[in-house]
Amino acid sequence: MQNQFLTNYSEITFLEKIKDNLRHCDSFDFSVSFIKKAGLVLLYKDIEAAVERGCQGRIITSTYQNFTDIESLKSFYSLMGRHSNFECHLDHECFIDKGSATLGYHSKGYLFQFKDCTELIVGSSNITRYALLRNIEWDVVVRENNGSDLFWLAMAEFEDKWNATHKLNSDIINLYANKLNFAIERWDMDYDLSRANIKPNFMQRKALKELNRYRSVGTNRALVIAAAGSGKTYLAAFDALNFDPKRLLYIVHEGSVLKKSLETFQDVFGSSITYGIYSGTSKEFDADFVFATNFIMSKTLDLFAKDEFDYIIIDECHHATASTYKKITAYFEPEFLLGLTATPERMDNQDVFELFEQNVPYELRLRDAIINDLVVPFKYYGIRDTLVDYGLSKREERKMIAQLANEEHCDYISEQIETHRPQGKLKALAFCRNVTHARMMAEAMGEHYNTAYLTGRNDIGER
Known part of the structure; x- marks a missing residue:
């Protein structure tokens, strides 16, 4: 059987190889130190499909250097809840040397078993967007008909680490999330905006970093405050690009804004997804990304599953204290809810901040927007x-x-x-x-x- 040397620019890339193996293997066992949601989305559908067809799957990852994010762990935990043939373990300070110092978990190994052969893939690639798409990475594939001594040595090492690490559960996820919340050392950036036709401005880049950091500690809703005209809709589109949702819902209170918001997302995502307007005059609710008015959505919630959309955006969310908005936010259960507004403070003392659990990752008031030439001075x-x-x-x-x-x-x-x-x-x-x-x-x-x-x-x- 032919062994292979893989890079991100070889004829068959590392990502393509892993995805192809997941489509055909009987079992897979990954030991990967660093996993980020922005990278996992490139593989998750293939992992999920493999498990759904009966493939046995195991993944070990780590909290080493606070790199792996909470979103990835929640994705694995959810998959465990749906399928008994998949399990994830987490190294959380599990390995100690003789001097009682914590050992770093830094392996990158991918083991596959097929009906008539085995494959061991070892190298430098973690499951992050940069590692899977852009970085200079080297990985070697060793393929044998009946499994070589090398493969079974690697499998024995995997079993040893499997038995020494924690089975993923809500308690260990919450423990790690709390640790991340107070960590000085944390890796926040792992996203790629190269697909976008336009690039974020400095305000949007700062906000994207903070949104990514908030999600890394398990935050599932946040409010961004930014002056009118400073690029809130594009910011939402860039963050959605990082999140890579299967389905997205964009809520506005004014129907005339829907088409403009849709066009903004088209500028960023291009033609790779479908877009639809759901309003009094248009019922395109089967699209990947749905742009809807709060009124029509609040009246027809029974047409949608609670988890229909994994990413929801509430534009001009100072209106979100209204009953129509409250019905929408109370009904849907997205992975992430983003609110956008220039004016969160209301004269009627209704608390917009409370709707987003006081999570404000970024704030750009009018004065700062003018100083930085993001809006026209007056x-x-x-x-x-x-x-x-x-x-x-x-x-x-x-x-x-x-x-x-x-x-x-x-x-x-x-x-x-x-x-x-x-x-x-x-x-x-x-x-x-x-x-x-x-x-x-x-x-x-x-x-x-x-x-x-x-x-x-x-x-x-x-x-």
């Missing part, structure tokens, strides 16, 4: 207005609107605009209290400028 003028009684109650709303839209007040607004406006053509956007206020202001200010008012009844083209 000047803010506070105008003293004595012509309107702003202390009127909500019951007296009509009276206030009448004061706002009367001739004297509109003349005053025009004077202030002309005092502070820059030279050249004027384009301005004014926000009104309601539709009646917008209509009355457009009519009154029409004495000074060419005006129009827009409401929810106007389509996107008109807006």
Whole structure:
């Protein structure tokens, strides 16, 4: 039988070899020191498929150098719960030398048994994205018809380490997660954005690193605060690219935003997945990535399994305290929930932070976004207005609107605009209290400028 030397640039790469072996072997036994979710996703479907067809599978990994992440361990633990023919063990300070110092678990060995032969693959490759796709790695395949002495020596070593390590369970995962949370030494970065057509800016890179770090300690939901226009949607797309979900749900409160958000994800993911809009006018809910309004999703939750989506994004999540959002977040059980907002603090004292268990891996406020040229700078003028009684109650709303839209007040607004406006053509956007206020202001200010008012009844083209 032919032995092989594998790299990431050989005719058959290490990753291709492992995936092919998993499709045909009767059993596999891996001893791999470092495993990251970003790398595991490249193999997990093949591991899962092998186990589902009855293949016997065992994996030993380690907490050495705090490298292996919690997400990978949870994936293995979940697979153990579904299939009795798969088991994972964890080295958590299991090996001690004569001086009572912990020995590092640093092996990279992959053992396969087939009906008529065995294969031993040993080298430098861990299960990380860089190791499996980019790094300079060397691995050697030794293949024998009936299993060589070398293979059985390796198997004996595997059995020895198997018996000395912990069977994976929730207690050991939680123990390691707590250790990671307070660790000084921890490896956070293992993702590759080379597939993306565009690259993250400095803010997005910092946020991606922090999101990756939070997930590495078992955090399953987080809130990112970033100024409007600084690239929150692209950040979500880049993080989804790192996470590599099978299915993704993107929730927004405004239907007009759906298409733009979908296009952003297309920029990052390309045509490798399918996209669908789920709204009052579109029912494309079978796509890999579904972009939905909170209203339609909250009304049709029974169409979806609780674990339908492994990655969910709530855009403009300062609205997430509303009942429609709460129904969605209470129903679904994703592996990760990401909230995006520029304004988490609410005037009604509803706590957005609590929905994300106070997890805020990154925060970029407006001032910092302007300083770093991520959004257009602006000047803010506070105008003293004595012509309107702003202390009127909500019951007296009509009276206030009448004061706002009367001739004297509109003349005053025009004077202030002309005092502070820059030279050249004027384009301005004014926000009104309601539709009646917008209509009355457009009519009154029409004495000074060419005006129009827009409401929810106007389509996107008109807006």
